[in-house]
Every structure is written in C-alpha cells, then in structure tokens.
Amino acid sequence: MGTEVDKSSNTLLGKEDKDLKILEQDYTRLKDEAQRLISERIQLENDLSKVKKRANRLEEEVRILKNPPLIVGHLQDVLDDERAIVRSSNGTVFQVSINQRLSRDKLRPGTRVALNQDTLSVVEILHDAWDPMVSGAEMVETPNVSYQTVGGLDEQILQVREAIELPLEKPELFRKVGIQPPKGILLVGPPGCGKTMLAKAVASQTKASFIRMVGSELAQKYIGEGGRMVRELFSLAKDKSPAIIFLDEIDAIGAKRLDSATSGDREVQRTLMQLLAELDGFDALEDVKIIAATNRPDILDDALLRPGRFDRVIEIPLPDEVGRKTILSIHLNKMSTTRINIAKIVEQTDGFSGADLKATTVESGMIAIRDGRSKVKQEDLQFAVERIKKKRETNGISSSPDALYG
Numbered sequence: 001m002g003t004e005v006d007k008s009s010n011t012l013l014g015k016e017d018k019d020l021k022i023l024e025q026d027y028t029r030l031k032d033e034a035q036r037l038i039s040e041r042i043q044l045e046n047d048l049s050k051v052k053k054r055a056n057r058l059e060e061e062v063r064i065l066k067n068p069p070l071i072v073g074h075l076q077d078v079l080d081d082e083r084a085i086v087r088s089s090n091g092t093v094f095q096v097s098i099n100q101r102l103s104r105d106k107l108r109p110g111t112r113v114a115l116n117q118d119t120l121s122v123v124e125i126l127h128d129a130w131d132p133m134v135s136g137a138e139m140v141e142t143p144n145v146s147y148q149t150v151g152g153l154d155e156q157i158l159q160v161r162e163a164i165e166l167p168l169e170k171p172e173l174f175r176k177v178g179i180q181p182p183k184g185i186l187l188v189g190p191p192g193c194g195k196t197m198l199a200k201a202v203a204s205q206t207k208a209s210f211i212r213m214v215g216s217e218l219a220q221k222y223i224g225e226g227g228r229m230v231r232e233l234f235s236l237a238k239d240k241s242p243a244i245i246f247l248d249e250i251d252a253i254g255a256k257r258l259d260s261a262t263s264g265d266r267e268v269q270r271t272l273m274q275l276l277a278e279l280d281g282f283d284a285l286e287d288v289k290i291i292a293a294t295n296r297p298d299i300l301d302d303a304l305l306r307p308g309r310f311d312r313v314i315e316i317p318l319p320d321e322v323g324r325k326t327i328l329s330i331h332l333n334k335m336s337t338t339r340i341n342i343a344k345i346v347e348q349t350d351g352f353s354g355a356d357l358k359a360t361t362v363e364s365g366m367i368a369i370r371d372g373r374s375k376v377k378q379e380d381l382q383f384a385v386e387r388i389k390k391k392r393e394t395n396g397i398s399s400s401p402d403a404l405y406g
Helices: 002-066 154-169 171-177 195-205 225-239 263-279 321-332 342-348 354-370 378-393
Strands: 071-078 083-088 093-097 112-115 122-125 184-188 209-214 243-248 288-294 312-315
Touching: 083 112, 154 171, 154 184, 154 195, 154 288, 154 312, 184 195, 195 209, 195 243, 195 288, 209 225, 225 243, 225 263, 225 288, 321 342, 321 354, 342 378, 354 378
Parallel strands: 184 288, 184 312, 209 243, 243 288
Antiparallel strands: 071 083, 071 112, 083 093, 112 122
C-alpha cells in the first residue's frame, strides 16, 4: 500500500517538474519576444523621428521655393533706425524701410542687401561677393618658379624684390626712414623675355596672396562692367592682404586716351580711370602691391606712368651673352645631353628671347626623339637654332606645324 502511494507521489512530482520547466521555457521565450518588440519599437520611433525631421526640412524648402525672389541692391545711406536709401540692381534709387530684426551695426553704405520684391524693404544683409572672373584670378597653388630659374635678370630681380617683397616683409624700414613704399612696378620689354615668369617667381617666394588678371579680361562690353571688375579686384586684394596683383598685358586697358573714340574705346577709358582711382584713391593700399607687364610701353597713357602709381618702370631686355648662357644652362640641366658646347650655341642665338631659347632646347629634344635617341647632341641644338631662326624670320606665321617641327 505504501509503495503505491510513493509511486503516485513521484509521478505527480515529475509531472509538476515537467510543467514548471515548460512554464520557465515559455517565460523565457515571452521575455525574449518582449525584448525584441521593445527594440523594434525603439527603432521605429527613431525612424519616425528621422522621417519627421526630413518632412520638416522638405516643408521648409517648399516654403522657401514658394517665396518670391528677392532683389539684390546696395545700401547708399542709413537715414535712421527704420529707413534707408538703397540702389537696386537696375540702378534705381529708393527710400525703403529696414527690417527691425537686422543688426544696425552691419548696415553701412556699400553693404549688399536683399530687398523684398513687393515693398523693396531691406530684409537681409548679404555677404560681399566678387565677380567669378575676379575671384577665380586668385592663384591658390603657388607657381613652381624660383628666382634661380629666371636667368639673366639679376639686376631686375633685385629691383623687384626691393619694390615688392621688402615693403611687405619689412614695412618698419620705410617707417623709420619716413618714406612711402612703392605701390607698384611696371615691367616692360619684348615678348618672351621673362616678365610673366618674374612675376611668378615673386608669387612663389612671398607668402602674400597672388592675384593674376590679364588686361583684356577687364575690357568689358557693357558700360560700367570693366570699372566694377577693377573695384572688385582691388577689394579682393585688400580682403586677402597681404596681396600682390599682377596685371598682365596692361596696355589692353591702359592705352592713351583719344578724343575721337568709339563707344567701346570709351568703356576701356572708363576702366582705365577706375584703375587710376584705385591706385591713388583715398583708401590706402597698404599691404597690396601691383605688378603690371606690357610689351608696348609706347602706347600707355602718361597718367599711368607718373610717380605714385607705378613708382618703378623696370625694363626686361633681350638677354645678353651671359644671360643667354644662363638661360640655356637652366634648361639643358634638366635634359639628357652629351658633350654640349653651350658657348657655341650662345654665339648663334644673338637676339633670341628667353622664350626662343626655351623653344630651342625643346626643339632639340624633339629632334632626338624623332631619331630614336634618349640624349640630345650638339648637332640637335644647332639644327634647332636654325629652325627657330627660320620661324622668327617669318614672324611665327606658317600654314602648317612643319615650320617649327618639320
């Protein structure tokens, strides 16, 4: 009897243990499921938050797109805290109201502002902007040109360094003596003599910002555009100071003024007048220096050449015998050559410019490549000299590339 009771108890206990294990397993499974659902809920809430932010951003973009366009103008005068005189982009002058949320400290004559299209009230202050052609004139990468690579111009290099580098690097020397440093220099000389290369050397040797502009880029079609670009060019230089402005081929806008001029000539003259105003205006240039270059100094306006504008006129002549030897050595040292008598080549290249000498070395290399050689010989250089002379005699005009390489 007792044995049967014990068996029954054991069976009941085993069943309860089994049920308990099942319940524990169900509890664990439900707990994991609950944790998974909580994680999914958190993820969904995060996704919902991102979607709401994106929706708000898109709604803001739609609102902005629906807003009417604003008119760009320039502030001419601030009358009081609520009114100002502005000039719109089409040149019309208005007296308008000022948005009360704008900072009065930033509202100064000349400030670019945005005007409401309907009421013309000032609703926003815009940052200064320059013409893309002007802002693109700043050279971000320094040219890989040093004074050592400019051959035959030792005296000119010294003058340039005294007039451009010294005032930027040691202005206290000029203050001690009590003189104003030179504002700028004018490089004159035949084409290919190293004017632009000398300016590049200045850019690489100084820490100043270098802004290069060709004179023809300032000669614009529409009235006032050239003068505006000149103003923006000097404004950019002052903002990036210390800075050097290099005006290549300045004769494009600096030619002598004539009484009988066409409308295009008059616009060029307006550009020249703006350039003169910037050179000796009321605002000091301080850490801004100007280098100009031309191969036609005879046609430049006398107003450009007076002291106080371009204080030094530096002539870049054709290289003499020593200069030609230096230039040829600089170029030939970079080439694979064999037994070159430079003195003989120097004798044959009388009247060659630096560009002609470089073209001579390049042509000699082309001759060696054409013959399947990796080194340039004396005969290659002599043959190249004859070809360059022939090209010079025809003033560089030919009907085919054979004039130089044929």
